[in-house]
Amino acid sequence: MTALGRTADGLRAFASDVAQGFFEITHNGFALVGLATVFCAITLTARPDLRQAGESKLMSWLQARQVAAVGMPIELDAIDRATAANPKDLPKQQAAVAYWLSKKYRVAPEPLSALVAEAYDIGKREKLDPTLILAVMAIESGFNPFAQSNVGAQGLMQVMTGVHKDKYENFGGNLAAFDPVTNLRVGVKVLQECIQRAGGLQAGLKFYVGAGNLGDDGGYADKVMAEHARLKLVSSGRAVPLPPPAVIRTVAPIEPPAPALEEKIATVS
Template identity: 30%
Template sequence: MQTKILKRTYRDAFNIPLFLLAGAGITQLHQSTPIESADYLLVIDSAENGTAAAASSQIQKVKVLTNFIQDKFNISQSKASTIVAEAFRNGIKRDLQPELILAVIAVESTFREKAVSSVGARGLMQVDPTAHPKKVKSIGGLRALYDPKKNISVGTHILAQYLNLSAGNLRRTLLRYNGSLGDSRSRYPEKVLRVYNQMRNTAKLGEQFRVAQLERSSQKSLDSTG
């Protein structure tokens, strides 16, 4: 029942087609301007625990971050929406902030899924197959690292493990991820955290805009009934 209520609420709030995968926490969303074979994949709280307000907030956050990445990194909307969706989905799964995942991608590969480093790290999150052979094998080997979804899945798994190993210390986590733990000169954490904060601020502004729109809409309704 709640799944049906949420589905109807999404349509009413955004006037866009939406298909909710019950209990899976994943929705497909078409913008008002159709994008061929590039549906938005939005990740929200699970349907049984979610509320219309929380879902509305998540949808706005995903849209704002998608637009931000598309513009700043000059990539297609379909690519940006897929990457943001995977960051949200894996963020929920691994208890990581999606903005942090996106910031790591920005610094590691500037959102180039075919990127290869001088030491052989591959894909969006620059996963090193020699350092994580079992994880790479589990997704299908080296070639699979060029698949955005599989790369983000493995990369976030590694990031979450390093966060746990670092007892929640984000700077040490990022140094481990970059392979520069012990290098006092490394500025890698600062680079990631700068982008991370930029994305968080962008998402926050988007949320403030959404709330303001809702308040204006509510006020108009009151005025019309008064």
């Protein structure tokens, strides 16, 4: 055999040895990876706390990277906290009311749609006309969920939070007064109590505004009833004209004198 042939045989043998060694190393490496994977799977199955901790750390790392890329906190569940709904998803009757109120009070139709839907649900459950509930909200706060009067009435339905704190305990405390749906539910309960105590709707509205023992409620009950009548027409499909923009404003709640307020605290709580 020539020197060239021997060199070629040597190179082939070397290449074969290298390939065999690489195969064995790779095979053993894959085997180790497989064993490690199986071990990790068994460990995570036996210790769900470790799995949850790992998932939490991985999620935190991914969120931190995303926040760094976007430049602001990312909360995908924030939409669950929003009081809003698509008016197109409402029944025709409720959608008409939501759009009409949106135009009159210059409030976005999405949050109003959520409130309209809630008013109809609770009205059906409590046997109270939902357009009456919405009329009270309209006159009390103009659909401002953060409204507050000088005597401490707060939120959409201007509930006396300090007086009715026992009702807010069912929702986690007084700060729930500024959650629109909670304020609506508590307000409806207070309104029912006022109507039952007074023996009728018109007189009940006087109690609701704190003027139950006064001769004059400042026209509050008439304003609520007038808005109630308009909303009933809207819900029936009738075209109800809106007031000119110049006169659109939030009607401030009636603030009764101290004796009347004390009577409301004592009798409607």
